[in-house]
Amino acid sequence: MLHWICIEKMKQIVLVQPNFKFGVGSLEGYWLPYSVGCLWSYAKQFAWVVKNYNLADIVFRREPIDDFVARHNRIDVAFFSCYMWNWEYNKKLAQQIKQKFPQCFIVMGGPQVTDKPTHKFFTEHQYVDSVCLTEGEETFTQILEQIQQGDTPLSVYQGARLNDLEIPSPMLSGVFDNIIKNNPDYVFNITLETNRGCPFQCTFCDWGSLTYAKIRKFPLEKVFAELKWIADNKIDFVTIADANFGVFFERDMAITDELLRLQKTTGYPRVVDATWYKNASDKVLQIVKKFTTGGFNRGMTLSVQSMDDNVLETIKRKNMDISNLKELFAKCNKEGIQSYSELILGLPEETYDSWADGLCSIIEAGQHGAIESWLLQLLENAELNTPEQRKLHGLETVIAQGYVSGSGAEDEILENAELVVGTRYMPREQLAQGWMYSWMINNFHCFGWTQVYTRWKHTRGMPYRIMYDHLLSCIKQDTGLVNRLYCKAQDNIRHYLKTGMGTVEFDGHTLLWDAQQEFHKNRSEILNFVDSVYTKEFLQIDKDLWFALRNYQRVFTTSPHAKYPYKVDCEYNFDEFLKGNKLTKQPTSYIINIPEPNLSESEYMSRLYFRRRQGFGKSIIKAESILPGDDIPLTPSKGKSNEYH
Numbered sequence: 001m002l003h004w005i006c007i008e009k010m011k012q013i014v015l016v017q018p019n020f021k022f023g024v025g026s027l028e029g030y031w032l033p034y035s036v037g038c039l040w041s042y043a044k045q046f047a048w049v050v051k052n053y054n055l056a057d058i059v060f061r062r063e064p065i066d067d068f069v070a071r072h073n074r075i076d077v078a079f080f081s082c083y084m085w086n087w088e089y090n091k092k093l094a095q096q097i098k099q100k101f102p103q104c105f106i107v108m109g110g111p112q113v114t115d116k117p118t119h120k121f122f123t124e125h126q127y128v129d130s131v132c133l134t135e136g137e138e139t140f141t142q143i144l145e146q147i148q149q150g151d152t153p154l155s156v157y158q159g160a161r162l163n164d165l166e167i168p169s170p171m172l173s174g175v176f177d178n179i180i181k182n183n184p185d186y187v188f189n190i191t192l193e194t195n196r197g198c199p200f201q202c203t204f205c206d207w208g209s210l211t212y213a214k215i216r217k218f219p220l221e222k223v224f225a226e227l228k229w230i231a232d233n234k235i236d237f238v239t240i241a242d243a244n245f246g247v248f249f250e251r252d253m254a255i256t257d258e259l260l261r262l263q264k265t266t267g268y269p270r271v272v273d274a275t276w277y278k279n280a281s282d283k284v285l286q287i288v289k290k291f292t293t294g295g296f297n298r299g300m301t302l303s304v305q306s307m308d309d310n311v312l313e314t315i316k317r318k319n320m321d322i323s324n325l326k327e328l329f330a331k332c333n334k335e336g337i338q339s340y341s342e343l344i345l346g347l348p349e350e351t352y353d354s355w356a357d358g359l360c361s362i363i364e365a366g367q368h369g370a371i372e373s374w375l376l377q378l379l380e381n382a383e384l385n386t387p388e389q390r391k392l393h394g395l396e397t398v399i400a401q402g403y404v405s406g407s408g409a410e411d412e413i414l415e416n417a418e419l420v421v422g423t424r425y426m427p428r429e430q431l432a433q434g435w436m437y438s439w440m441i442n443n444f445h446c447f448g449w450t451q452v453y454t455r456w457k458h459t460r461g462m463p464y465r466i467m468y469d470h471l472l473s474c475i476k477q478d479t480g481l482v483n484r485l486y487c488k489a490q491d492n493i494r495h496y497l498k499t500g501m502g503t504v505e506f507d508g509h510t511l512l513w514d515a516q517q518e519f520h521k522n523r524s525e526i527l528n529f530v531d532s533v534y535t536k537e538f539l540q541i542d543k544d545l546w547f548a549l550r551n552y553q554r555v556f557t558t559s560p561h562a563k564y565p566y567k568v569d570c571e572y573n574f575d576e577f578l579k580g581n582k583l584t585k586q587p588t589s590y591i592i593n594i595p596e597p598n599l600s601e602s603e604y605m606s607r608l609y610f611r612r613r614q615g616f617g618k619s620i621i622k623a624e625s626i627l628p629g630d631d632i633p634l635t636p637s638k639g640k641s642n643e644y645h
Contacts, residue, residue, distance in 0.1 A: 011076040011147070012056040015040060016093065018086050020062065022189055022237070029187030029236060032179065033060045035081040035110065035136075037170030042137035043144060045168050052148050053077070060179060062086070062413070065093050075101045077147065079132075079140060082110035084379075089413045091125065098127035105129050105147060109136045109159075111206060115381045117156055134159035135196075137167060165196065165218045171229045172222075180233060189237035190230060194223050194255060198243035203315045203383040204305075204344065204376060207243050215244070220251060224258055230269055231262040238269045245274040246284035256287050260294045272296040275303075282331070289335050299338025302328070302367070307358030311349045315384075329366030333579055341367045345434055346376035346420035348384070348393040355426070355434040359441045360464035366580070368455070370446055373438035376420040385418075394424030400500040421497040432493050439489055440472055443515050449526060452553040452574065453534050456583065462537075474533045481522050482529050485515050523559055548572045558592055567591050 017033035036058065043049045056075065059068065078097050080090045094106050109132035114121060117131050130153050132139045138160040146153045170176060171190075180188065197215035198207040230238060238259075246252050259272055272291065277284050288300045304325070305317060312318050332339045341362055345355065362371060378385040378397060389395070398421050402414035422428035444450040445468070454467050475486050495501075519526045531550065538546045552574045558564075568590045575590070577583040 010052055010054040012072075012074050013040075013053050013144075014057045014059065014072070014075050014078045014097075015055070015081075016059040016078060016090060017081040018059050018062045018089055020085060029189050030061050030183075032176050032188055032190045032235075033058055033081070034170060034191040034193075034241075036079060037175040038167070039079060039136055039140040041168040041170040041173040041175050043141045044173070046141065048148070049141065049144055053144060058175075058179060059093070062089055065089075065096055068093065069096050069100055072101075075104045077105050077107070077144065079107045079109065079136075082108055082112040084112060084377075084417055085415055087112045088415050092413060094125075095127045105143070105153065107132055107140075107143060109133070109139075112380050122155065129153065130155055130157060132157045132159055135162055137162060162196075163216065165216050166222075169222055169226055169229075171226050187236050188233075189239065190235050191241045192223075192226060192230070192238050193241050194218055194245070194252070195242050195248070200243075201316050201383075202305075203389070204347065204379070206379055206381045206383075215247070217248070217251070220254070223255060227255070227258050227262055231266040234268050236268065236270045238272045240272065240274040243275060244277040246277040246287050249283040249287070253287055253290075256290050259296070260290060263294060263296075269296075276300060285328075285331055285335065285337065288337055292337050299340065300332065302339055302341045304341055304362065305344045306347055306350060306354075307343075307361050308350060308354040311347050311354065314349045315347055325362065325365040325367075330580060333366065338369065339367065340370035340372060342372045342374060343438075344374050344376050345438070346423060346426065346431060348389075348423065349425055350423070351425050352430045352434050352437075356437045356469075357465060359438060360468060363441070363445060363464050364458070368446065368451055371438070371441060373435065373442070375435075378418045378420065394422075395420050396422035396428060398497065398500040400496075416500075419500065428497055429494075432490065432497055435493050436486070436490055437468075437472070439486075439493075439515070440475065441468065443519070444468075444471060444530075447516060447519070448557045449519065449530055450534070450553075452549065452556050452578070453530070453538075455578065456549060457534075457537060459583070467537075471533055474529075478529065480529065481518065481525050485518055489515065520559065523557070527554055527557070544571065548574075552590075555590060555592060565591055 015033065015036035017036045019031045019033075021028050021030060040055055040058075043053075044055075056072065057068075075097055078094065080094060082090050090108070094108070097104055098106060106128055107130045108125075108128050113131050113133070115133050121131075122128060130143065132143075133156070136159050139157045143153050143157070180186075195215050195217045199215060200207075259269070263269060273296075274291070276288065285300075292299055302325070305315070306312055309318075329339065331337075343355075343358060343362070359371065359373075376384075378395070383389060384393075384395070397418050400417045400419050402416070422431055426434060445454065450471065454462075454464060457467060458464060475482055477483075478486075530553070538549070548570055549572075551568070552570060552572075555568050570588050570590060571585060573584050573586040573588045575588060576586075
C-alpha cells in the first residue's frame with residue numbers, strides 16, 4: 001500500500017510510439033518502441049527522475065484510443081515519437097489525452113514534426129505544448145527537470161547532439177521487459193542502432209540533417225550485449241537502423257559474425273535486415289554474403305533512385321557512384337548474393353525518356369530479379385519539401401490516404417502521405433506513362449515472361465530500350481488479355497494520381513499482383529503473345545536455337561499447376577548463359593522445382609514476389625550439364641509438353 005501511495009505522488013509519464021504489425025506469417029509481429037525507449041533509459045539514470053517520475057505506460061501498438069484513455073486515471077507527461085506510420089493516430093491520441101487530463105504536458109518529437117514550427121503549427125495543434133527537434137535524449141530529461149522545478153518549458157527544443165554515445169540501452173536497462181512479459185503470445189521485432197548519422201544530404205531525405213551528418217559509433221561492447229539480449233528474449237526480426245551499415249568494415253563484420261554465432265547457438269534472431277552503405281564495395285559485399293549464407297535476409301538492396309546523372313546531381317546524390325553497377329551485379333551473381341534495386345519516380349529533372357532509359361539501363365547493368373519503383377514522397381523536413389523547391393521543380397502532389405501497409409487493420413485511423421504526381425519535367429500524364437513502363441518491365445522482364453528472349457538478343461547488340469519499346473507498342477495494339485490488363489492498370493494509375501485513392505498502393509504492388517495472377521491463370525495466352533512479339537526478331541537465327549530458346553523461356557515462367565519437380569532436356573546450357581557466360585551448345589537437363597511442394601495457387605502466388613527478388617534462375621531451375629560419358633538419358637520427361645507449355 002505504501003508503495004502505491006508513493007507512485008501516486010509521483011508524476012505519471014506515458015511514452016507513445018505505436019506501429020503496425022510487420023512481417024509475413026510466423027514473423028508478423030510488433031515493433032518494440034526503440035525511440036521512446038532510448039528517452040526513458042537515458043532519463044532514468046538520474047536519481048531525481050526515478051524519485052519523481054513513474055513510467056505509467058508505453059504505447060507500442062495501435063490500440064483503440066478510447067480504451068487507452070479509459071484505463072488511465074492520471075497522465076502528467078506524454079511524449080510522442082512521430083513518423084509517417086503513426087502521425088494521424090498520435091494526433092488523435094494526444095487530443096483525447098489533453099481533453100481528459102488538461103494539466104498533461106504533451107511533447108511531439110520525431111521526423112514527422114516540422115523543424116520550423118510556427119504559431120500556425122501550435123494553433124492547428126493546440127493540444128501540443130512543445131516540440132522536440134532532432135535527437136531527444138537530453139531534451140527529454142531537460143523537460144522533465146523543468147516541469148519538476150515548476151519552470152515553464154519551452155515551446156520548441158532544438159535537440160542536443162550526443163557526441164558521446166555511451167548512453168544506457170533501453171534493452172539492457174529493462175525498458176521493454178514488461179512489454180514482453182505482459183504479451184507472451186506476441187512476436188516482437190526490434191530496431192538496433194550501432195551508429196548514428198548519415199554523411200549524405202539527399203534532398204528527398206532528411207536523414208543527414210536530422211542526425212547532423214557525421215557518423216558516431218555506439219560502443220561495440222554495448223552492441224554485443226544488446227545482441228545477446230535479443231537472442232535471450234527470442235526476438236525474431238532485427239532491423240539495423242544505421243543509415244549505411246557496412247561503412248565501418250571491420251567493426252560491422254564483427255557485428256555480423258556475432259549475429260551469426262548467436263543465431264547458430266540460440267536460433268535468434270531469425271531475420272536481420274539492414275540499410276547498406278550507399279557506395280557498395282567489395283568489403284560491403286563480404287558482409288552481405290555472410291547475411292545471405294546465414295539466411296538473415298533476401299540479399300542486397302541497391303537504392304540507386306535514378307540512373308540519370310542530371311537527376312542525381314539535382315538531388316545531391318552525385319557522390320554516390322552508379323558507374324560500377326555492372327561490376328557490382330556481376331560480383332553479386334558470382335557470389336550467389338541476391339540483389340534488388342530501387343528507383344524513385346517523380347524526382348526533379350527526371351523525364352519520361354530518362355526514366356524509361358534508366359529502367360532499361362539497370363537491366364543492362366545486370367539487375368534482372370527485382371526493380372522496385374516508388375513514387376516520390378515529400379517528407380516533412382526534406383529539402384525538396386520547401387516552397388522554393390516545390391516552385392522551382394513544379395511539384396504537383398496528392399495526399400494518398402491509407403498508404404501505409406496495414407493502415408486501418410486495428411483501427412479506422414488512416415495514415416497519409418504526400419506523393420508527387422507531376423513535375424515540370426514530367427507532367428502527370430507522362431508520369432502515369434512512366435509508371436506503366438515500370439509496370440511492363442516488372443511484369444514481363446522481372447517476372448520472367450520475356451527475360452530469356454531479351455537477354456539473349458541483347459548479347460547480339462539489341463538495346464533493351466528498343467526491345468521494350470517494341471513490346472509496349474505490341475501491348476497497346478493487342479486485342480486480348482494483355483491489352484485489357486494494361487488498360488485496367490493505366491486507368492487505376494490515372495485515378496490514383498488524381499485522387500490519392502483507389503486500389504493502387506503507392507509502390508504499385510497491387511497492380512503487379514493483379515496482373516501476375518491473371519498471367520498465370522491464362523499462361524498459354526501470355527506465352528503465345530510473347531512469342532508473337534519476338535518471333536520476327538528471331539527468324540534470322542538457327543532454327544534449333546530458336547526452338548530451344550523458346551522452350552526454355554516457357555520453362556522459365558513455371559506454372560502453379562505443374563507437377564513438381566519435373567525435368568526438361570535441352571541442347572543448350574542456358575543456365576550458364578543467365579549467369580553471364582557465353583551461350584554454348586551443351587546438352588543440359590533442367591530440374592524445375594519450387595521452394596515448397598504442393599502449394600495451392602494462392603500460396604504459390606504469395607511467394608511469387610520473393611522468388612522474383614531472388615531471381616528465377618537461382619530459385620526455381622537447377623541445371624545439370626550432360627557431359628560425354630554421363631548415363632543421364634536425353635529423352636524428354638513423360639508429359640513434359642503439357643507441364644511447361
